[in-house]
Amino acid sequence: MWTVAQFVAPTAPAMLWAGVAAMSIPIAIHMLSRLRHRPQPWGAMRFLLEAYRRHRARLRIEQLLLLAVRCLILGVLGLSISGPALRGCGARPQWAGSGRLICLVIDDSLSTRALDLEGRSRFERLRRAGQQMVDQLGPDDLVGVWRSAWPVRAPGAGTPALDDPHLPWIAPTRDHVQVREMLARIEPRYSRADTLSALTSVRDVVADHGLQPDRVYVVLLSDWARDAIDLDQPLSAELATFGSTVQLAALTPTPSSDNLQVTGARPRRGVVLAETDGRAIVPMTLNLRRYGADLPAGASQVIVTAHGGVEVLGDPQRRQVTWTAGQATASLGVDVVAPLSDVWSTGSDRSAISLHVHVPGAGHGDVIAADNDRWSVIEVRRQLRVMLVDRFATGAAEDDQAVPPRQWVAMALAPGDVEGPRAVEDDRTVVIETEAAALGAAATEVDAAIVLRPDLVGDVGWRALRELLEAGGLVWLFVPHTGAPALWAPALRGHLGVDWQIGMEVETADESGWALSVGPTAPPVPSPLELLAADWRDLLRPVRVRRRLGVAPGAPGPGSTEVWIATEDERPLLLASQVEGGRLMLFAGAATIEWTNLPTKPLWVPLLHESIRSAAGGAQVLKEGHLRCGDQPVLGSRWRGVESLRLGDVTVSLAAEGGDRVSARPLHAPGVYRAVPESGPILAVNTEAGAGDTGALDEGELSQWFAGAKRWRWLDRDDPASLLAAPVEIVALGWPLLWAVMALVLVESLLARWFSHAQVTSRRSWRQRWLARFRRAA
DSSP, X not given: OBOOOEEEOOSOHHHHHHHHHHTHHHHHHHHHHTOOOOOOOOTTHHHHHHHHHHHHHHHHHHHHHHHHHHHHHHHHHHHHHTOOEEESOSBOOTTTTOSOEXXXXXXXXXXXXXXXXXXXXXHHHHHHHHHHHHHTOOTTOEEEEEEOBSSOOOGGGOOOOTTOSSOOEEEEESOHHHHHHHHHHOOOOSSOBOHHHHHHHHHHHHHHHOOOGGGEEEEEEOOOBTTXXXXXXOOXXXXXXXHTSSEEEEOOOOOOOOEEEEEEEEXXXXXXXXXXXXXXXXXXXXXXXXXXXXOOOEEEEEEEEEEETTEEEEEEEEEEEEEOTTOOEEEEEEEXXXXXXXXXXXXXXEEEEEEEEEOOOOGGGOOOSTTSEEEEEEEEESOEEEEEEEOOOTTOGGGOSSSOHHHHXXXXXXXXXXXXXXXXXXXXXXXXXXXXXXXXXXXXGSSEEEESOGGGOOHHHHHHHHHHHHTTOEEEEEOOTTOOOOTTHHHHHHHHOOOOEEEEEEEEOOTTOEEBOOSTTSOOOOGGGGGGGGGHHHHHTTOEESEEEEEEOOOOSTTOOEEEEEBTTSOEEEEEEEETTEEEEEESSOSSTTTBSGGGSTTHHHHHHHHHHHHTTHHHHHHHTSEETTOOOEEOGGGTTOOEEEETTEEEEEEEEXXXXXXXXXXXXXXXXXXXXXXXXXXXXXXXXTTTOOOBOOHHHHHHHHGGGSSEEEOOSSOGGGGGSOOOOEEEOXXXXXXXXXXXXXXXXXXXXXHTTOOOOOXXXXXXXXXXXXXXXX
């Protein structure tokens, strides 16, 4: 392919302009020489004029030619001094750099959905740059494509076909046409960027090919939003070494823009009990965040809608958030009222509903529409079933108290007569009394089990409690009111999988008892009890503890224990830990006034109710209702029998893994996924909070971060494909032009001599002319 030479701008343009200006000197002299003089006729002039008229045309051509040469001498002299050069002279093939490996890492995270003033997304710019690079490749070049939105699938996870619509990556191939078509098909995802994982995947592929460093190009096509990389974490040693063995290049950051994201829409309970009038009242906390440099004052409308299947339940709830200048975050509470007449299935006492939060776009202050929606899932029940595990044998010596622990608990859960029937219930709570020694499989059929006598529970009972936790239920243990040594502690740790430290002997306080911690070092309000947050400290203050068992949480880690309540000496009183899909709690005292006055204080009833409602199956519901785009969830026993998930036209199959169900691929799109068949549960998938940050990383700081890779450069924003073009030689023209000036001077001298028409009157030799001059000098 022939290329057209390009003139490179001179390094000293002033000298060029000086030469151009000097060209006017010969022209001025020429014009001055043509000024008319007053003629003075004389006799012999008649013959000269006649000769001049015959040769006038030739003489004018000679004068103009001599003038042109003199102007050219001055112009070329100025050009030679200015430092000119030529780029790309000659011919070269289009694939002069063939045999290379090109790794394109394209950012398809949520931030690349941001639109500019012309309505084009950032991803369009990245896609266009990638296509230009593919067009620049030679027939022997390999090109691979990685998508850096989370999750980044490693090459070892399988090589997808080029027509795979979900296409996490493309193995290096010479089929450039299909790669270009794939780039034209893919759309940005809804998750955050994971650039470092993409680079790690690229490094593994490059190592397998074993090419020379100058034949491997790794091109990062990203808008470099703030979530792309963490500049506070330096480039790892492995990636820094990799970056020094390939040619790394990146697009410059896209300028920042303003955006609004719904970052949270969380029900305060995972399970809601239906009201007696057939409605469900769902308390929710909504969180909004604005991104940008100069945040103006304004207002945003928030619309919350409840859905039962595809039906809208009741009227949408509308709220308005008023923003002050510079305010970035806002939070508000909403009580969503949902009529349930069309929700209940025949013979069912529970149903799942979804909640949709939408914020209409705010124009230039909201450049991403996809993060203006958020979904949540809750379970609505007619009743909760609570098992009360105690010793109910009549005439037992340890049960001779005026009000035994089981009665304090039963009265708080379902006020009524607890002396006669073994099942006590009100409209929404069923309390089932069970002998501790006979505890068995029936524990898996309730929502919560309150164990007042763990010392009487056998191995079968402990296994049943474990199954209840795996089903997403609540197990709440109290210390036996007998005060006997805690010989049951090893069974608790062994069967339920916690490493709590539990003392053997009961501790007794003085007459005033231990107060509960309410100061600055007190544990924060537990998130399941956030409805009590406004009065939390006031509810704790009147409580006193006279006897307790020494307990302490285990080592931090996944599912680590939280201290919900502590005494004033900072000793834990109430522990809670996530075990499997459920919640395990331990109160370090007995539910009787001989141990603590808690059953007689205002905290007792809401503590029991909120703990049970937030944990009785609700923990798993909340987890399934708050998945991030890109998650590949492991679903619990509630999903047994479900074959696939459906969101609009998208269907994702589920595979069995032990007793759980696992989605066959990540759930990339946000929304409410429904079970197939449709009688199953539902789950919600949302954009990750912070993924909508459209602020840009600083180019200087990004350059310092990349400096650890040694061999890297910024791509030309207007022509990113120039990175892959074959090297073009640049030829300096200074010295050749100076030689041309000398040649022009010689030509000018010869022309001037020739055009003068001088005649040689003497034919003497040079020796004769030299002797004559010598004699005259003597």
